[in-house]
Amino acid sequence: MVTIQKTTNVPLLPLRGLLVYPSMVLHIDVGRNRSVAALEQAMLEDQMILLVTQKEMHDEQPEEQDLYSIGTMAYVKQMLKLPNGTLxxxxxxxxxxxxxxYRVLEKYTVVDVDIKEESTSKDVETQALMRTLLTYFEKYAKSSNKITNETISTVVDIEEPGRLADIIASHLPFKIADKQEVLEMLSVKKRLDHLIIRLHDEQEVLDLEKKISSKVKQSMERTQKEYYLREQMKAIQTELGDREGKTGEVAELRQRIDEVGMPDSIKEVALKELDRYEKIPAASAESGVIRNYIDWLISLPWTKATEDRMNIAYAEKILDRDHDGLEKVKERVLEYLAVRQLKNSLRGPILCLAGPPGVGKTSLARSIAESLDRNFVRISxxxxxxxxxxxxxxxTYVGAMPGRIIQGMKKAGTINPVFLLDEIDKMSNDFRGDPAAAMLEVLDPAQNNTFSDHYIEESYDLSNVLFIATANDLSTIPGPLLDRMEVISIAGYTEIEKAQITNNHLIPKQLKEHGLKKTQVIIKDEAVIDIIRYYTREAGVRSLERQIATLCRKIAxxxxxxxxxxxxxxxKSLQQLLGKHRFRYGQAEKENQVGVATGLAYTTVGGDTLQIEVSLTPGKGKLQLTGKLGEVMKESAQTALSYVRTKMNKLNVDAEYFETHDIHIHVPEGAVPKDGPSAGITMATAIASAILHRPIRREVGMTGEITLRGRVLPIGGLKEKTLSAHRAGLTTIICPKDNERDLEDIPDSVREQLTFKLVSSADEVLAYALDGGF
Structure with missing residues (x-):
C-alpha cells in the first residue's frame, strides 16, 4: 500500500456526484481546468491528491463553503489524456x-490535510458486527441481482473492519449525502452498526419492490391475456361480419358515460350495467334490455341547463305580444322572474292554468318558455x-319504458325546461293504478328533487323544472294533487278582448296559413263583432278562429x-260568406215570462246561461225534475220548493194548493249534464212566479244557493257567469252578498255595462226579480 508522505499543500480535486472511499480503486474523468492543473501538479510531486465531494454537483466553480469537510486522500496510479481534452x-x-x-493558487487549489487513522483491532463486538453486516450484505446481494458473486467473495475475504464497511457502503445504492455520512463516521463500530441498519432497511424496500413488481407482472400478464383474447374476439367477429362487435360499442358507450356529466352514484350504476352488457352474449334477450337502459341513462340531461333570461321587460313584451288580457298569469310569471333575479336559485313553481277550452292555456305556456329562454316540452x-x-x-317487463315525465326530460334535453302537463284534470284511475297519485311526487316541490321512475330506478332531480298544468274542471282533480299546485283561473274573454285577439292574432295567423296578403283582405271591425256575437258562443276563441279560417277559405x-x-x-257581406246567424245575441231581450227564470251556471267550457222553467198542473203534489240534473241540483230544487212553501201566507196561497198541484221543473238544453250548487234562488224564483202567475224580469240573471230559511249562500265562478250573462245580453245580475269581493275580478268594460244586486235572502231576490215586486 502506498504511504502518505505529504500533509501540507496537497492539491485539491473537487468531485461532482461521486465519492471515493479508502481502499477503493476506480477511474475518474477530469475536465475542469483547475482540476486538471491540480492533477498535473500532483503527478509532478508524489502523485498524492485530496478528493473532496461537492455539496451541489451543478456548481462549475466550487468554493470553500461548497465542499464537504471530510474527503479521501488518494494516490494517482495512472493518468491518460483523452482526445476530447479531458483526463x-x-x-x-x-x-x-x-x-x-484552503488556498486558491493561480491554476489550482491546495489545502493542508489531517489524516484520520483507523484502528484495525477486532474485539468480540467488532467481529459480531462484521459477521452481521456480511450476512445482511449477502442476503441483499442475492435479492438485488446487481452484485456479482465475485464481488460477494471479495467482500467476504476482507479482514479489516473499516475497509469492510467502506467496500460494502460503496456497493449500496446510497445518495451522495448518505455516502458522505458514512465517510465522516470515524468510529469503525459506529460505521458497521449504521450500515447494518441501512442494509436492513434496504432489504425491506427491496422486498416491497419485488412484491409490487410481482403484482404489476401479474396484472400485465392478465392485461396482455385479455388484450390477446379481445384481439381474437375482434378477428372472429370481423370474420362473421360483425365488424368490431361489442368492443368498439362498449368503448364508445364508456366515453359517452364519462362525458354526459352524471352524478357519481348514477355513473357507478351505468358503468356496472355496461360491464354486464359487455359480458352478456349479443344474442341474449337481456343484452338488448341492458343496452336500452344504458342509452336512456346517457340520453337524459343530468347537468345541462339553459340560462334564464333575466330581463323582465323583455318577458313582459313577449307575453303581451302573444296574449291579450290574462293579466294575473302574466303578473305571476313576472313575479317569478323578479325573485329569480334577486336569488339565483329558486325551485320551479307548479302553476295550474284553469279555464275553459280555447282561452290560450297551452299557448301561454309556450310564451312563458320563450320569455324565460327555456326549452319547452308538452305531454298530454x-x-x-x-x-x-x-x-x-x-x-323486467317486456317492452318496458320510462314514464312520460322522464321521456319529456329526454326530449327537453336540459334539466330546467318549461314542462306543460296538459289536461291534468282528464286523468282517471282503474285496476292499473292511479296516475294522479303518481303525479303527487312530480308536483311536490319538497319531493321532486328525488323523483323515482320505475324504469330508471335511480333518483332524478326535477326541482329545476317549471311545471305548468292545464285543466278545464278543477273539481275532477284529487284534493292532494290540487293542493300542490298554484291555481290561476282564466275565466274567458270579454267581447272587447275577443275583438282585440281577433285583430292582433287570429286574422294575421289565418291569412298567413291560407296564403292571403293583408292587401287582399280587409275585415272590418263590425264584421269581427258580428262573428263574435252571431257565429260563436264560447268563453275562449277556438270556435272564433275556426270561423275566421272558414272566412279566409271563402275569400281565397x-x-x-x-x-x-x-x-x-x-x-252585410259576412252573411253571404258564413251563412245565416247561428246564435241570437241578446237572447234574454224578448219579453217577461211567467215561470221562466234565467240562471247563471259555471261549466267546464266556461260560464253559461240556463233557462229554468216551472209549470203547475192539477195533481197530487208531485215534484218532477227533468233536464238531466245532477244530485246537487235536485236537492236545490227540493230546497227551493220547501222555501216557497214556507212563504204560503205571504203568497196568499192556500195550504192545500201544493197537495192539489204537481210541480214540474225543467232545465232545457237537451242532454247536457247540469250540476252545481248555484241554482237555488233561480228555481225558487221560477216556482214563485208560476204560483203567483207573475212574470220575471227578462233582463235579470241570477245565481246563488238557497237554504230552507231563505238565506242565500255564496257561489263560485262569478266572473265566468258574469261574462256569460254579458254575452247573452242581460243587464242585471243578482248574486250573493258574500260574493262582493269577487266583483273586482270582473273586467271593467263588463262591470260598467251590468247592474249587480247583492242579496243575502231569497225575499230580496223575489222582490227584485218578479215584475211588480214581492
Missing amino acids: RILVEGLARAAWTN LGGVRDESEIRGHRR KIIVSGEKKRVTVNS
Missing part, C-alpha cells in the same frame, strides 16, 4: 482526511289511466277564381 485517471483511496487552510295527460304512464314500467276561392282581387268583409 482519465485511475486513483486509489488511501485514508480519510480532514482539510484546512288526457285519458291516462295507467300509473306506469307517469312512473314507467319495471325493466273568390280571389283564385278571379271574381275579385281584393275582398272587403262587412256586416
Whole structure:
C-alpha cells in the first residue's frame, strides 16, 4: 500500500456526484481546468491528491463553503489524456482526511490535510458486527441481482473492519449525502452498526419492490391475456361480419358515460350495467334490455341547463305580444322572474292554468318558455289511466319504458325546461293504478328533487323544472294533487278582448296559413263583432278562429277564381260568406215570462246561461225534475220548493194548493249534464212566479244557493257567469252578498255595462226579480 508522505499543500480535486472511499480503486474523468492543473501538479510531486465531494454537483466553480469537510486522500496510479481534452485517471483511496487552510493558487487549489487513522483491532463486538453486516450484505446481494458473486467473495475475504464497511457502503445504492455520512463516521463500530441498519432497511424496500413488481407482472400478464383474447374476439367477429362487435360499442358507450356529466352514484350504476352488457352474449334477450337502459341513462340531461333570461321587460313584451288580457298569469310569471333575479336559485313553481277550452292555456305556456329562454316540452295527460304512464314500467317487463315525465326530460334535453302537463284534470284511475297519485311526487316541490321512475330506478332531480298544468274542471282533480299546485283561473274573454285577439292574432295567423296578403283582405271591425256575437258562443276563441279560417277559405276561392282581387268583409257581406246567424245575441231581450227564470251556471267550457222553467198542473203534489240534473241540483230544487212553501201566507196561497198541484221543473238544453250548487234562488224564483202567475224580469240573471230559511249562500265562478250573462245580453245580475269581493275580478268594460244586486235572502231576490215586486 502506498504511504502518505505529504500533509501540507496537497492539491485539491473537487468531485461532482461521486465519492471515493479508502481502499477503493476506480477511474475518474477530469475536465475542469483547475482540476486538471491540480492533477498535473500532483503527478509532478508524489502523485498524492485530496478528493473532496461537492455539496451541489451543478456548481462549475466550487468554493470553500461548497465542499464537504471530510474527503479521501488518494494516490494517482495512472493518468491518460483523452482526445476530447479531458483526463482519465485511475486513483486509489488511501485514508480519510480532514482539510484546512484552503488556498486558491493561480491554476489550482491546495489545502493542508489531517489524516484520520483507523484502528484495525477486532474485539468480540467488532467481529459480531462484521459477521452481521456480511450476512445482511449477502442476503441483499442475492435479492438485488446487481452484485456479482465475485464481488460477494471479495467482500467476504476482507479482514479489516473499516475497509469492510467502506467496500460494502460503496456497493449500496446510497445518495451522495448518505455516502458522505458514512465517510465522516470515524468510529469503525459506529460505521458497521449504521450500515447494518441501512442494509436492513434496504432489504425491506427491496422486498416491497419485488412484491409490487410481482403484482404489476401479474396484472400485465392478465392485461396482455385479455388484450390477446379481445384481439381474437375482434378477428372472429370481423370474420362473421360483425365488424368490431361489442368492443368498439362498449368503448364508445364508456366515453359517452364519462362525458354526459352524471352524478357519481348514477355513473357507478351505468358503468356496472355496461360491464354486464359487455359480458352478456349479443344474442341474449337481456343484452338488448341492458343496452336500452344504458342509452336512456346517457340520453337524459343530468347537468345541462339553459340560462334564464333575466330581463323582465323583455318577458313582459313577449307575453303581451302573444296574449291579450290574462293579466294575473302574466303578473305571476313576472313575479317569478323578479325573485329569480334577486336569488339565483329558486325551485320551479307548479302553476295550474284553469279555464275553459280555447282561452290560450297551452299557448301561454309556450310564451312563458320563450320569455324565460327555456326549452319547452308538452305531454298530454288526457285519458291516462295507467300509473306506469307517469312512473314507467319495471325493466323486467317486456317492452318496458320510462314514464312520460322522464321521456319529456329526454326530449327537453336540459334539466330546467318549461314542462306543460296538459289536461291534468282528464286523468282517471282503474285496476292499473292511479296516475294522479303518481303525479303527487312530480308536483311536490319538497319531493321532486328525488323523483323515482320505475324504469330508471335511480333518483332524478326535477326541482329545476317549471311545471305548468292545464285543466278545464278543477273539481275532477284529487284534493292532494290540487293542493300542490298554484291555481290561476282564466275565466274567458270579454267581447272587447275577443275583438282585440281577433285583430292582433287570429286574422294575421289565418291569412298567413291560407296564403292571403293583408292587401287582399280587409275585415272590418263590425264584421269581427258580428262573428263574435252571431257565429260563436264560447268563453275562449277556438270556435272564433275556426270561423275566421272558414272566412279566409271563402275569400281565397273568390280571389283564385278571379271574381275579385281584393275582398272587403262587412256586416252585410259576412252573411253571404258564413251563412245565416247561428246564435241570437241578446237572447234574454224578448219579453217577461211567467215561470221562466234565467240562471247563471259555471261549466267546464266556461260560464253559461240556463233557462229554468216551472209549470203547475192539477195533481197530487208531485215534484218532477227533468233536464238531466245532477244530485246537487235536485236537492236545490227540493230546497227551493220547501222555501216557497214556507212563504204560503205571504203568497196568499192556500195550504192545500201544493197537495192539489204537481210541480214540474225543467232545465232545457237537451242532454247536457247540469250540476252545481248555484241554482237555488233561480228555481225558487221560477216556482214563485208560476204560483203567483207573475212574470220575471227578462233582463235579470241570477245565481246563488238557497237554504230552507231563505238565506242565500255564496257561489263560485262569478266572473265566468258574469261574462256569460254579458254575452247573452242581460243587464242585471243578482248574486250573493258574500260574493262582493269577487266583483273586482270582473273586467271593467263588463262591470260598467251590468247592474249587480247583492242579496243575502231569497225575499230580496223575489222582490227584485218578479215584475211588480214581492
